Every structure is written in C-alpha cells, then in structure tokens.
Amino acid sequence: MASADLRQELDCSICLNIYTDPVTLRCGHNFCRVCIDRVLDTQKGSGVYTCPECRAECQQRPALQRNITLCNIVGSFLSTRPDQEETGIFCTYCIHYPVPAAKSCLHCEASLCDNHLRVHSKSAEHVLSDPTTSLGNRKCSVHKKILEYYCTEDAACICVYCSAGEHRGHKVETLDEASEKKKKKLRNVLQKLSTKREETEKRVQRLQERRRENQKRAAGVTKRVTALFRDIRKQLEDLEKRVLSEISRQEESVSLSVSDLIQQLEIRKDELSRKMRHIEELCNMSDPVTVLQEPDTGDLCDTEGRKRHYNQVHGVGDLDVNLISETLQTGLSDIITGINVWVYVQEPTDILLDVNTAANNIHISGDRKTASRSQINQKRPETPERFQYPQVISTRRFSSGRHYWEVEVSKSWRWRVGMCYPSIDRRGYQSDIGDNNKSWCLCRGYNNQYSVIHDWKEIQLPDNIPYDRVRIYLDYEAGQMSFYSLCDPIRHLHTVTATFTEPLHAALWVMGGCIKISGGVRS
Template structure:
C-alpha cells in the first residue's frame, strides 16, 4: 500500500501541472516549478512584461527557464513503471478547460469563473482578482456558511410574521364588519320593513368583501409559504454545496450568490375595505346630499348667552340651570328668555346644521337678525318687532330616552328655513320670510325646562 502511494507521488512529480501528462522536454522556471517546454511557451505566448507561474502565480522577471536533463531522464524511467489506479483516477477527476484543455487551477473573483493558466492571461480576465482554487473554495465556503444562520432567522421571522399578520388582519376585518353591521342595523330599524331587503343585499356585499379579503389573505399566505419554501431550498442547497469538493463547489457558485443577494420578501399584506351604506328612499338621498354639501360647523357665543345657560368649553353644548334673579354678566345676554346665538352668521347662500336634544323641556330653534334684551318669549314674525322680527323657529317638547336630532336648513335667497327629524330622516315643516341683513342661528330653552341639553352635531358620515 505504501509502495503504491509512493509510486503515485513519483508519477505526479513527473507530470506537467498544465497538461497533466508526463513531462516532455521539461524545463524549470524561476520559482522552481517544472513544466513541459511547449506548455510553458503556450502559457506565456501573449505576455510581455510579467510572466506568472501557472501553479503559484510567482512573477518571473523574464521568459528565462532552464532545461532539466535529469528530470527528463527521470521521467523516461517513470514512464516505464505501471500506471497506478489512483494516478488515473486523479487525472480523470480534475476537469480541464474546454477552451485550452488545461487544468482549471484558478478562480476569477469578479466573474465567478474557474480559469486555466491560459484563461488567466486573456483580455477577459487579465485585470480581475484571481486566486488558486483551493483558496477561493475556502473563502467562498466560509461566505456561504455565513448565509445559513441569517437564512434560518429569515425563515423564523417569515413564519412569525405570517401568524401575526393573519391574526391581526382577520381580527381587524371581523371587528370592522361587526361595527358596520351594528350601524347599518340601527338605520334599518328606523326605516322598518322598507329597508329589510336592502339590509340582506348589503350584508351580502359585506360578506363578499370579507370573502375577498380572505381570498387575498389566502394568496398572501401562499406567497409567504412559497417564499419560505424558496428560503428553505436555498438553505438546503447551500448546506449541500458547502460539503462539495472545491471544483464542484465553485461550479455554479454565482447563481447561489445572486439568488441570496436578490431575495425579496413578499409585500406586507394590505387590503382596502369599501364601507357600504344603506340604499335609503329618494327623499333620504336628498337629505344626505344637502348635509354633505351645505353642512356648517357652528359654535355658541357665550357673550349672548342667558345667565341660566351653561356653555361647554368647546362651545358646542348648552345646558339650562335654574338660578335666582341676578345681574347680567354680559350686557348683550338675553335677560328673560334662556337663549344663545351662534358665533357664525349668514347673509347669503344655503347652510345646514344639526342639533341634538337630550332631556325634557321646551326648546326653540331658529334664525334671527337680532334679539331684544327684554324678550319674554322666542321671537316670532307675527310679533311685529321691526328689525328683530326676521326670524323662524320650531317649538316643541323634548322626550326621554333616545336623543332627538333636528336638522335646520337655511336657504337665504329663497327665504326659507326648513326643519327635519334626523332620527327618522323625515321632513317636519318650512317657515318662509324675506330675509335682509345677517341672520344668526339661535337656540332657546323654555323656562320650564330643567335638564335639557342642546348640542351641535357635525355628521361626518
């Protein structure tokens, strides 16, 4: 066994590193390596200043080399010896350059290609960094192994992200659907049998949206699963690649690098829900359009408030409070009738606002140009107050339970103030007059009221 190994070593020493055959006309170059005369001539054929050794890349100063008669004689003797199987096997396992039929002993780091000594000096690779195959394989093996841990981490993160995204998306969709169903159900109850069929239709569309989101979510899960599969396959391929021999390992290495560097995780799952609304009767569409087109945001003016009225900090609500007669805090405050004006006034155009009434008691809503300080009742056109008679109002008694919402629509040029029950989306009535000057919305609470609250409402639906 030892003899066979020694014989194989001897035959290898008598072989040319370029052609892998027995040395023919052996010569020794500056670094001490031996080659066939023809092989070293071929390697240096197109070079001018620097002549690298095909084995160690040592730069020889010139083309000088020495013939080696002793090695030539030794090679002739070795040729007479029987060829060992290991020698034949070694020759078969070493791939040769398809272009130059020389051993692929170098690796181009820029083009990620195996090179033979003659490829190394070609114009395609001459200026590229090159390393011996053993060194290149060790370097890239370390680099690929460094991919293993990040890949495993990416797989774990992708799996965790999938679980979180699925749970969050389903919960959010279900919550939104539940909320919207409650709102829609409330409106359907107010419109009774007329909207029952529409409720079924809208629920069907919501269900379709929900199914659509679920389908998209299923697609997203599939994309994440495919991404994880690609990561797992790449991880397995890299793990297997790292166990291969140098030449086999370096073959196709660029593909693995490119796939790892261009890994792209699927985009974060997103969806857009379309909120459904009830298909209300024709008159409801008119109210909705009026509200969305002409709605204004009003605030109460504390300077005009009766002393028994408490204005909220945001100036959106007023509460009636019974007090003993006392001096007025503001010279413009209404002394006899609990009322307050809006800060905003209108001298033209169309305007819509909503009022929410809670509690029990009398209330009055309208518009006026001014309000007398000694008024005992709300202003009315028939009272003949001159400049103060330009007003309209509604008058009623509040009720307990659900808050009452009243909509007021002012058409200045047409001379109309219309009132709507916003709970039932129904028309109440319209007062007409000829308007001049600036009109101020006003809000009154009857003297017999004890716990009535009037609030401004800005409906953003």
Template structure:
C-alpha cells in the first residue's frame, strides 16, 4: 500500500499544472515551479504584449520574460518514471471505474478517446475533469489556489472575450464582470470591486430579499386565515338568520308570505355576494402567495449556485419582488352575525301588526260609513243595521285572520 501511495504521489509531482499530463521537456521558471516547455511558452505568449509574465500556480510576476532552460535532472527522473509503467496501470485501473459521459453530461477535457463524465470544473485551468483527472487538484500543492466548482459547460463565460483573461473583477458602474486588463481600458475610473466581494454583497442582499419574501408570505397567509374565519362565520350566521327568519315569518299572516320569501332571498343574496367578494379577494391573495413563493424558490436556487459568473449575471436580471397590493377593509370579527337584520325583521313585525290593526280599523270604519240610502223609518233602519252588523262581523274575521 505504501509503495502504491508513493507511486500516486510521484505521479502528481511530475504533472504539468497547465496540461495536467506528465511533464514533457520540463523547464523550471525562477519561482521554482516546473512546466512543459511548450505549455509555459504558449501560456506566456498570450501575455507577451503586456510585458508582464505570471506563474500559473503562485501568480508571481516576472519582467522581463525569463529565459527558459531545460531541467536535465527533472527530465531524467520523468523519463525513468515513464518507463516503470505504473502510471499507465494506475490510470487504467481507475478509468475502469469512471462513468462515461452521456449526451447532456459535461465531458472530461483530459480523457482521450471516449470521454468520462466530468464532476468538477476549474476556474483557473478553465477545464473540466472526471473523478480520475481531478485528483491532482486535491492532492498536489500546485493546485492549492485553483478554484473548483461543479462541472459546468459555461467555463468560457468566465473568460474576458476581449483580453482572454479570467473575469475576476466586477464593474458596478456598468454592472458586468471584467478582467484586470479591462480596468486600464474601457472601465478606467469606474466603481470596481473584486468579484468575490461583490458575490458576498449580492449573497447578503439575496438573503435579505429571501427574508423579506418569507415575511410577506407569512403576512398574506395570516390575512388569508382571518378571511377564511370571516367566511365561515358569515355562512354560519346566514344559516341561523335564515332559520330565525323562517320562524318569525311563519307567525305572520298568509298575506305577507311573499315578503317572508323576499327577505330570505335577500339574506341569501347578501351572503352570496359577500362570500363571492371574499373568495375573489382570497384568490388574489393566494396568487400573490404563489408568486412570492415562486420568487423565493428562484432566489433560493440562485443562492446555491456554485457558478459565480452565472450567479452574478443572473443577479442582474433579478426583478424586484412584487409589491403587495392594498387590500380592502375586511371584517374579521368571529362573532359576525345577522343580528341587526333580525332586529329589523322583529321591528317590522310589530310595525306591520300596528299598521294592519290601525289600517283595518280605519277601513272598517270607512266601510261602515259607505251608504247609498239613508232610510228614516224604523223598519228600514233595522234592516240596514242588521246588514251593517253582518258586514262588520266579516271584516273583523278577516282582520283577525291577518293579525
């Protein structure tokens, strides 16, 4: 086991941190790090116009461009290491356990032939690696400062399209990610910060937005509960009012049966209208709750993304949370009843009885005063009196029936 562990350690020490393969024609730069001759030459050729050359691992600057000399001793050690064949055996054994990339998977940039599924992406190397080829980033000190994120197909989005450098700065003036060279060009004098600082700021703002959204949801849910209680109370009160109105109207005379029916229908209509208004308001509140929850899910999903550039770019398109609409006044009294209506019905009954009594007495009196012939003889008077008495009995009977 120790021998095998030693082989793994040697393999990591002899890898080029640029191409991630065993060193070819190794050279050592002034800071002490070694690379393939072609890899470091190509890497520095990109910065040749700047006149400042950086070590890909420790980021130490050199100016002028250092002269490169072949590291003879390291080349001999690497050559002997290749002859052992242990590297190929280790690679073959590990590769057999890898998961081949499918159509929608991110492919490993190092695998030859059929590529394995990448599990991590490096923002410094701008490459994606499978479980096997990502190991040097975990085991070798050369990759200590490299930033690993979940495998992503959007690595090119982290490169400045103008200067071909890593986007490590955020311009608050133009609200976009830029590289260090952009600071001396079109973004000179702008309000800029490191991308990491802006990420932390955006994360705090995102957390505040989530908390605010959560509080708004709680507020709307409380209002929705109060509205449900009001509807239940109104339904219960309307049922009671209908029953009581039936009891009251059954005591009234048949001549006002139509009025009893009209009052009952009036209560039901008011109940229906009030519930309809409450349900419309409930639907509005539920839609706002759904929208707020949807926004919270988007915010939560965005807050957990590991692709910083995608995060910053997505934050720019974030819309302010929807403003809570003003709600009309809602009566949430749990004791809401139709008692005032019942009182009015009772008053109407008393008033109706008084009106009927007075009205029919007046009618009765008026009817008795309606005469066609005023007879002066006793016989005629007697007949008239008997006739009037019969008519009075009929009217009294009708009046008693109504009352």
C-alpha cells in the first residue's frame, strides 16, 4: 500500500504519468516541465496565468523552479522497478513519454502502466499477464480466443473452443496446472544441471590449480634450465681452457725439443763447414808433400752420424692428439653425466640413517638425518652391524636405477661421504669408507685437502671450490658414481666407474662437528 500511495504522488496531474523533470509553481504544486509549459502557453493570450491544480492566479508568467528533491525521488523510485525497466515494454496508451508497463491485457492486446491499469476493465474476458510483446501468441490462431488450457496429449496450448472441438476427449489441464507440472520437471532438471555445474566448477578449479602448479613448475624448471646452461657454459669454458692448455703444453714441449735439435744441428753444420774449408785449402795446394803429410780427415761419409742426426730429426715428438682427444672426451662425458643427473633425477625423496649401524661415538638426530661426533659414549648395543669408528650408513639400499642424495658438510672439519656395500667390514682400520674395495667416498682430510678415495687410492681435487654442500649421484646400471659441489654454478668434481656387484648404501664418516642429509634420493 505504501508503495502504491507513493506511486500516485509521483504522477503529474496533467499527463497522468510519472514526473519528467519536475518543476514547482509558487503555489507549491509540481508538474512536468514540458506539461506546465504547454498549459502556460495556452494561457498567454488571456492576460492571466493560473495553476491547473488550485487555480491560483498570477499576472505574469510564473518562473519555473526545478524540484531537485522530487527529481531524486522519481529517480530512486524508478530504480526500484528493474524488472519493468529491463523488459523494455512500455505502456501502449502513454504517448507523450514512455512509461514502463505494469501488466499486459491479452484481450485488448495492449500493455498498461499503473495509471491506466487502475481504469482498465475488470471483466473476466480481460486477462492480465506480466508485460509481454507477444500478445498475439497468447490467443488461439483459429478462434482468436485467449489460450486457457493445455492438451497434454498434443502438448499444445488451446482455447475453450479447441477443448470442445478437435481436442475433445483429450486430457486437458489449465495453463497454471500444466505450467506448475512443467516447472516441477524443470526444477528437477535444474537440480541436476546445478549438480553438474558444481562438478564442472570443481573440475575447472582443479584444472586452474593444475595450471597454476604447472606455471609454478615451469618457472622453477626455467630457472633450473637457465642455471644448467650457465653451468654447462662455465664447464665448457673450463674444458676449453684445459684442452687449449694441454695443446700449449705439448706445443711448448715439442718446440723445446726442436730447438735443442736445431742447436745441435747448427753445431754440426758449423763443424762440417770448417772441414769443407780445410779440404778446399788442401785441394788448392800445389805442393804434393804437404797434401800427403796432412793427417787423414776421417770418413767423410759418416754414415752412423748421419743416421743419428736423421733419427733425431724424425724422432722429434709431435702433438699427442690422442691425449688431447681423451681430455676433451672425458670433460664432455662429465658434462653429459651432469645433464643426465638433471634430466633423470630432479626431485629427491627421503633418506634416513640406520641407528643400528651407527658407531657409539657419533650421535644420530631424532629425524635420523644428522650425524654428530660425540665425546659421550651412546651406549648402543654392540652388534655385528655396528661400526667401530665414527660411521653410519642409510637404512635404504639401492640395487638399480638412478639416485642422488645431498649432504651439508659445512659444520664438520673432517668428513667422508659416499656409498658402500652392506658387506663392508664393521671393525678395524679397513672399515672406513674409501679404505677398502667395497666403498667410494668424497673426503675432506687434513689441511683442507679434498679427494675421492676408493680402495686406499686417492684422486686429489682442487681446494678452491666451495664444499659446503655436496651431492652424490648414482647410476647403478651404468656403473657410475659422481660427486658434485652444490655451489653456484654446480661443479662436477669427479666420476668413478665400476661394476657394482652388491646393493649400495649411503654412508657418512664424521671425525669432527656434524654433517646433515639435506636432500634425499630418487629412482
């Protein structure tokens, strides 16, 4: 009721429509600006102007004041009727200004605003519906009567004459009944569609999440590939320097040999020149006694000397292309090994230390990832599996595939990390990893010296590389175990080749401080 009363207060008394640009006269009555201007224009010749509402007179044409408050109220009221506005259907009888229709009369085939709806006929034949532009479709095309029923057999909307004619005997329902039944079916369909939509939304969310993960992974892989190529370029540059250095060394060695031989041959040439001059002098003498009394010049065809100098010339060393090629191939093989590690083994899983093998002079952390040298006897049971010296191996063993694991060694000043067979001795000096033929390790010894050790044999490594974190890579089938320094860029340290005859365990040996497993293994 309040909304209806407000609607009536917003009607212009001249056009009976909602105010358009409302203005106010001195008497306080409001009108549309266009409507009151037309009324005042008709009163111009009479010599007096009157208010159409209260007949208040004015000798001069009254000034029109725009009613801002009323204009805002009209705008607010119209904004609360979006359904009518959105339909785009306007009252058929409001010809001066388009007014949204409130209802459509199927009988009159016209749309009506609230004002015209109040004076519209209320007889039964005037059927009202929501505003529509398809008024002709709401009548029977044969009898021109309003469609009131629905034939369920023919699935057609019919009028009263149709129900008594060609649809006689058919099951007929009112439009409202048939509409409700269809709405019920549609609601069921809607529920199913809603469920499918939710499932689709979940799939979209999963795909979006997968896309984000893929983007994140792509960004990570891009970063790693960039670092990999930077490392490859650095390794290639280092390899180029080593190969060129080897070429220069061999060239210098050959040059020294050739220089020495040239010097010897120059002396030989001077000696021969001196003999030739002496002989020429003898040949030019006229006194036979002097010629005959000259000591013998020796065998001028010194065959042995000539052969010796010939062999010296042809025996001069040349560039050892095989050694250069071997240096190049070994360096490239190391680079390829590093690439294989990156390609085949990227995301490590867990690796744990086996407390049952840990010596009693090392402490194993609760997460079984850190081994620390301890001055306190851990008092673990003495069993055949336990090491005598500060050493421990992993619970997991590897008998196939590619794997790697990483260790932080920056907090230890003497350490060994590597892999060993389970049959390694547990007691005696030969039980340390590297000091037997059943283990391989990377070692930091006295005076910060680094080496790779197997069966007591050491391969010295450069000490100008950071060794804070190291990686051990295993390719079991290929028989390769490689060691890397995880600096920037990652540096390949050494690769050992062997035919593995037993499964391998990760192994740690710590003489001081602690070492920690920071990465795991992956098949």
